[in-house]
Amino acid sequence: DMLEIAAICGSLRKDSFNKKLLEAVERESKGKWKIKFVEINRLPLFNEDIEKGGDPEEVAIFKEKLKGADGTLIITPEYNSGMPGGLKNALDWASRPVQDSVFKNTPAAVAGASPGRAGTALAQMQLRQTLVAMEANVMSGPKVLVGEVHKIIDSETNQITDPRTLSNLQSLIHGFTAFVEMYQKEQ
Numbered sequence: 119d120m121l122e123i124a125a126i127c128g129s130l131r132k133d134s135f136n137k138k139l140l141e142a143v144e145r146e147s148k149g150k151w152k153i154k155f156v157e158i159n160r161l162p163l164f165n166e167d168i169e170k171g172g173d174p175e176e177v178a179i180f181k182e183k184l185k186g187a188d189g190t191l192i193i194t195p196e197y198n199s200g201m202p203g204g205l206k207n208a209l210d211w212a213s214r215p216v217q218d219s220v221f222k223n224t225p226a227a228v229a230g231a232s233p234g235r236a237g238t239a240l241a242q243m244q245l246r247q248t249l250v251a252m253e254a255n256v257m258s259g260p261k262v263l264v265g266e267v268h269k270i271i272d273s274e275t276n277q278i279t280d281p282r283t284l285s286n287l288q289s290l291i292h293g294f295t296a297f298v299e300m301y302q303k304e305q
């Protein structure tokens with residue numbers, strides 16, 4: 119009965135705050151979601167010439183992982199007021215070929231964390247726009263914009279455990295569960 123949720127982290131660094139946010143989602147969704155982490159760090163740079171020869175193995179694996187899931191959650195940092203290039207690259211691979219775009223008519227949710235106050239507002243706006251272009255069904259809310267994230271890392275566990283953020287994540291988990299289930303009924 120658990121939903122299988124594919125999760126992409128837009129940051130590639132080991133100590134990523136966004137990865138910690140994703141790990142907090144995993145802990146908070148125990149028993150409801152089976153989270154499948156989908157890596158984007160081995161994908162080649164998108165190039166239509168490469169695409170002509172068929173999907174490279176890493177791309178094929180990436181797409182298969184996304185296709186099997188009930189929904190996708192993307193947690194991203196903000197780089198220069200947008201999403202990181204690596205994430206956009208992954209989404210461009212997922213969008214091809216157009217008639218078989220991975221995200222077409224699938225439910226997606228976005229979230230993000232940054233040390234700045236705006237908590238990835240601009241990156242999320244751009245990410246939503248890209249997902250809509252790919253004909254994904256992006257949940258409009260509840261929104262998760264975690265600002266000043268460096269201040270809420272527990273010094274003992276090195277995890278995000280502050281009650282306000284966890285309650286925000288619970289809203290996201292509840293909301294996206296209902297969104298995915300509503301979507302499945304319509305199919």
Ligand code: FNR
Pocket residue numbers: 129130131133134135136137195196197198199200231232233234235236237238
């Ligand atoms: C940033 N950072 C950043 N933060 C922000 O809130 N708005 C922004 O536009 C940017 N721009 C930006 C560009 C580049 C190239 C880097 C490397 C960083 C800071 C960013 O939020 C911070 O490094 C986070 O810690 C990155 O997320 P992870 O890796 O901790 O998940």
